[in-house]
Amino acid sequence: MSTLIAATSDVRRKVESGERITSADALWLWKNASDEELRELATMVRARFHEPASCTYMLMRIVNYTNVCVAQCDYCAFYKLPGQEGGYVLSQEAVFAKLDELLELGGDLAAFNGGFNPHLPLSYYCELFAAIRARYGDKLEFYALTIAEFMYLADHAKLSYAETAKRFKDAGVRWITGGGSEILTEDFRKRHSKFKYTVAQYFEAQAAIVASGLKTTATMVIGFDETIAERLEHLERTRAFQDETGGLASFLCWTYKPYFTQIGGIEITTGEYLRHLALSRIYLDNVPRIRTSVLTQNERALEGLLYGADDFDLPIEDEVTQKAGATINLQFEKVLQVARELGFTPEYRHVALGHPPPPSPPVLSGSKSS
Ligand code: SF4
Numbered sequence: 315m316s317t318l319i320a321a322t323s324d325v326r327r328k329v330e331s332g333e334r335i336t337s338a339d340a341l342w343l344w345k346n347a348s349d350e351e352l353r354e355l356a357t358m359v360r361a362r363f364h365e366p367a368s369c370t371y372m373l374m375r376i377v378n379y380t381n382v383c384v385a386q387c388d389y390c391a392f393y394k395l396p397g398q399e400g401g402y403v404l405s406q407e408a409v410f411a412k413l414d415e416l417l418e419l420g421g422d423l424a425a426f427n428g429g430f431n432p433h434l435p436l437s438y439y440c441e442l443f444a445a446i447r448a449r450y451g452d453k454l455e456f457y458a459l460t461i462a463e464f465m466y467l468a469d470h471a472k473l474s475y476a477e478t479a480k481r482f483k484d485a486g487v488r489w490i491t492g493g494g495s496e497i498l499t500e501d502f503r504k505r506h507s508k509f510k511y512t513v514a515q516y517f518e519a520q521a522a523i524v525a526s527g528l529k530t531t532a533t534m535v536i537g538f539d540e541t542i543a544e545r546l547e548h549l550e551r552t553r554a555f556q557d558e559t560g561g562l563a564s565f566l567c568w569t570y571k572p573y574f575t576q577i578g579g580i581e582i583t584t585g586e587y588l589r590h591l592a593l594s595r596i597y598l599d600n601v602p603r604i605r606t607s608v609l610t611q612n613e614r615a616l617e618g619l620l621y622g623a624d625d626f627d628l629p630i631e632d633e634v635t636q637k638a639g640a641t642i643n644l645q646f647e648k649v650l651q652v653a654r655e656l657g658f659t660p661e662y663r664h665v666a667l668g669h670p671p672p673p674s675p676p677v678l679s680g681s682k683s684s
Contacts, residue, residue, distance in 0.1 A: 322346070329355045329596055332362070337546050340597050344542055349589060356592035356622030363602045363673040364624045369653060370663035370670065371625065373421030373646065376632035377412055379404045379442070383429025385466075387507035389496075389538055391574040391638040393429050403434065406445055412631075413446065413454060419630060423665050425457035427493060427634060430466040430509075436478070439467065440485040447486030455666035458487040461530070462494025465511045465519045475522035483526055489665075490523050492532045492562070497540045498548045506538065506577070517555055524561030532562045532601065536590055537570035537582040545590065549597045556600045564625065565598055567591060568607035573639030581639075584614045588621045595622025602673040608649060610640055616652045625663065626653075 325339045325347075335343075343352065357366070382401040383393035394401035404412075413424055443458050459467075468478035482490065496502065498513045511519070523530050532552045536545060556562045569587050572579040587607075595604045605625045606618030609632055616626065628646050636642065643649060653660045661670060 322351075326355070329358060332599075334599055335597060337550055337597075340546055340549070340593055341542065343596070344546075344589070344593055349585065352589055352592035352596075353621050356595040357620070359595050359599065360604070360622045360624060367657055367659055369619050369624050369626070369658045369660050371628055371650070371653075371660050372423050372663050372665065373416075373419065373628045373630070374423035374425060375412060375416045375421060375630045376425045376427050376634070377404070377409060378428055378631075378633040379409060379426055380428040380431045380434060381633070382431040382433065384432055385430045385462075385507060385509045387496075387510065388576040389506055389570060389572075389638075390576075390634070391571075392634040396432060403431065403438075406442055409442060409446070410449065413450065416630065417450075417454060421628075421630065422454045423456070423627075424454065425491060425493075426459050427632075428459075428463065430463065432470065436467055436471040436473075436481065440481055443482065443487050444485040452666045455488070455664075457489045457491045457531075458482060460491055460493030460533075461516060461519050461523070462510060464490050464523070465515060468519070475519045476526060479523050479526035479528055483528055487528065489529045489531075492520065492530055495533050495548075496535045497538065497544050498534075498551050499540075499544045502538075502540055502544055513551065517551065520555065520561070521559060524559045529563055530561055532556075532565040534565070534567040534594075535570055536567060536587070537572075538577070538579065546597075549594060553598055553600060556598070560600075562601055564603035564605050565594060565601045566605040566607065567594060568610040568635075571610060571635050571638035571640050575638055584611055584617070587611060588617055591618045591623055592621040609635055609642070612641065612643060613649055613652045616649070616656060616658075619653060619656060619658050 325335060325343060328335050380403045381392055381394050382396055416424060446456060468475050498516060500513050503510060503512060520530055534548055567590060569582055572581060591606060603625050604623045606615045606623035608615045608626050609629045628649060629642060630644060650660050
């Protein structure tokens with residue numbers, strides 16, 4: 315038996331039996347498995363959490379409440395420095411108008427994402443989120459900030475992560491997403507966003523969020539200059555965090571948009587994105603929901619359902635990625651039709667109502683080894 319075939323059958327045996335694959339196995343798969351093999355293995359793992367033809371989606375909007383930011387990430391085309399022309403902060407009324415429009419379009423999820431704005435005190439956020447909860451109740455759910463912004467606010471207010479999480483919870487917040495992670499290696503941080511937080515701080519904050527009873531998610535962005543080893547390190551840290559806390563409701567990966575950014579670059583292909591989605595599904599054996607990014611891959615993101623993903627957003631706005639080249643298709647039926655043509659039956663997922671309920675992780679022998 316050739317070495318290649320032996321390695322294939324060993325990794326395949328692990329995935330088929332539900333045994334956890336190692337990072338070396340994942341690297342081997344990335345380098346040697348065909349698209350078809352990755353797709354097949356990812357589909358096998360997906361089927362442990364979801365009915366094969368099922369998938370869910372949400373109609374949502376990202377509310378970019380301020381574009382003023384001091385972090386200066388070199389891959390970002392969105393931010394303005396304090397005092398720079400074009401900087402803005404949305405009033406509560408402006409936010410409400412965006413949320414009302416979302417509800418009118420049939421959506422019910424908003425995700426807040428802005429910058430590290432030194433002029434906004436914690437009270438701006440707590441008052442805004444309390445007002446949203448009071449005005450909309452359970453008609454609408456919102457992801458209040460990303461972990462990156464959460465950390466900045468905690469620092470700025472000189473509060474611990476635990477205390478900051480409590481303040482948000484008291485204001486009616488239920489979710490802080492895992493956004494702002496990009497690639498979670500210290501070296502990537504130093505190369506591209508040296509004023510953001512370290513990877514260790516990121517997980518410290520996320521652990522405090524989970525401990526406080528808030529819900530959270532994992533995210534990742536690929537297509538900068540990161541190495542395959544860095545992508546795997548990100549997945550490894552995500553899986554380990556999930557083992558420790560069980561707090562990650564989902565994993566969403568999207569792709570870097572290079573237009574009008576300081577570092578520029580070219581976009582990775584959809585094929586590479588799909589391979590990475592499949593690898594993520596196989597490797598993250600403890601994360602039930604793997605999400606594919608319509609925002610950055612448009613209709614082709616739906617092919618991710620064949621590569622292990624089970625969920626997607628239909629976004630109506632995100633200035634951060636749109637400024638860097640993302641385009642949004644508001645013809646939602648057309649996008650859903652793509653999913654149907656691929657053999658899936660998309661079902662709307664109401665985050666606020668918890669419907670349909672999240673899938674439970676399967677119990678498999680040996681799935682937590684190594
Ligand atoms: S990516 Fe976020 S944190 Fe970085 S500069 Fe842009 S707005 Fe600021």
